Amino acid sequence: MENKIYEQVPQEEPQRQFYYMEKAKGYVNALAEKLGRRPTFCVTTFGCQMNARDSEKLTGILETIGYEAAENEEADFVIYNTCTVRENANNKVWGRLGYLSTYKKHHPHMKIALCGCMMQEPEVIEKLRKSYRFVDLIFGTHNIYKFAELIVATFEQKGMVIDIWKDTDKIVEDLPVDRKYSFKSGVNIMFGCNNFCSYCIVPYVRGRERSRKPQDIIREIEHLVADGVVEIMLLGQNVNSYGKNLDTPVTFAELLQEVEKIEGLERIRFMTSHPKDLSDELIEVMGKSKKICKHLHLPLQSGSSRILKEMNRHYNKEQYLTLVDKIRKAVPDIALTTDIIVGFPGETEEDFLETMDVVKRVRYDSAFTFIYSKRTGTPAASIKEQVPEDVVKDRFDRLLKEVQADAAERAQALTGRTESVLVEEVNEQDNHLVTGRLSNNFIVHFPGTKDLVGKIINVKLKECKGFYFYGEIVE
Ligand code: 5AD
Ligand code: SF4
Secondary structure, eight states: OHHHHHHTOOOSTTHHHHHHHHHHHHHHHHHHHHHTSOOEEEEEEOSSHHHHHHHHHHHHHHHHTTOEEOSSSOSSEEEEEEOOSSHHHHHHHHHHHHHHHHHHHHOTTOEEEEEEGGGGOHHHHHHHHHHOTTOOEEEOSSSGGGHHHHHHHHHHSSSOEEEOOSOOOOOOOOOOOOOSSSSEEEEEOEEOOOOOOTTOOHHHHHOSOEEOOHHHHHHHHHHHHHTTOOEEEEEOTTGGGTTTTSSSOOOHHHHHHHHHTOTTOOEEEEEOOOGGGOOHHHHHHHHHOSSBOSEEEOOOBOSOHHHHHHTTOSOOHHHHHHHHHHHHHHSTTOEEEEEEEEOOTTOOHHHHHHHHHHHHHHOOSEEEEEEOOOOTTSGGGGOSOOOOHHHHHHHHHHHHHHHHHHHHHHHHTTTTOEEEEEEEEEOSSOTTEEEEEETTSOEEEEEOOGGGTTOEEEEEEEEEOSSEEEEEEOO
16 A cells, blocks of 8 residues: 555656645644644744745645644744854754753654755754754755655654755745735745855855746736735845846846736835846836835945955945945935945955945945854855954944934934835734835834735824834825
8 A cells, every 4th residue: 555655656846745745634634633633833934035935835835734833832843944144043043942852852742843044054964963863854945845745754754854955956836835924925036146255155055046937926926916915025145137047038127027017916025136236227127117116125245345355246335336326316215225244354444434434325224234254164264364353343333323323314204204005914012003014115003903904005104213103094
């Protein structure tokens, strides 16, 4: 009997995974009988929007095979979708694994799975193999679509199941997804990164750049819209180089124009843009678009041309500033946000002042500031001159102060305006309020009820609170 089923395992994807989902259902039902209730799961996401989207895919599969969502990590199946972009992302995972191991001692039937970027690092796998034997399943970023098959393996095999691929050219579509929000969704348009910025581990853990075909992306968005989605976020490590390696090359600007035509879709966002690949064509499309949100995340990383060269970013300070001017001219109301790294090896006070200069000139609406974190295997990790910790801390504080003052000033300037807002949720602290997002990504809280969630309405921005507003509905 077992052999007969085995002979029928489809080789093609996604059919193979649907076969394993059926098989997993059997095991999960048996577990439910033993427990006298449905078994529960908890997916914890670390890191970026890409990981958040991946977690929705994991959740989709878990629900399909019969697990129920738990409120917290006291669940029958806990999954950590990890990040490794900075050392503290890894530390969080190691810390929480400690707690999980204690919990598992009292709940031996519990399963623990680890996946995501951190699992693509060989040293991490070594450490897990040696000292974290209580983990049941480890997989990486390239084979996440195999989750159902791997779950079945944990029911059928003894010991840790480990499946990590170095890279892949495969994109598997059409597996179940459970969206966190009914009215908005991320949509992957590409995977991986080819840029090799010298500090960054992403190209090593997410592999080479692969774009999805435009027709697959459009079809997915059409389905999402039919299912109630009004806002999408196109996701890629470097969306501006989308489509270059397709059999029939397509530019990101061309893709956006196709997405714009989808009826019923109201708002389009995208993440992340690399300044070196941001084309005039894209700026023009953004200027004309009715649906692309007035927000551009444009990572600066450093304002010093010398450091930018060391970072392998392929633009200098002047080129970045020129680009900002062009964008502001074409899309006057646009909000600009950025990522900045402080303390890159060899960064001098002079270099840092160049960064401050760009920040002061651009006046970002918001900025994520990071302390440089040494990532093993990246070129920057072997640069000797590390910046002393106290110097980095001092620069970081100065930068943060400037960034916060600019953001508050930019927000203040919007006070009194009426803006269209997508209502996202009932306010957690005060349930008389709802929370929504403006096209430019600012947040506003205003009196309203649950039935407004998912709707786009006009809201007057009455009071600025630094990074967010209080407002009221305009009928
Ligand atoms: N150290 C600090 N910040 C980093 N980032 C990427 N790698 C590192 C690193 N090694 C930041 C960059 C990137 C963001 C997602 O994380 O600013 O844009
Ligand atoms: Fe990392 Fe640079 Fe790729 Fe962004 S573009 S993921 S910073 S290598």
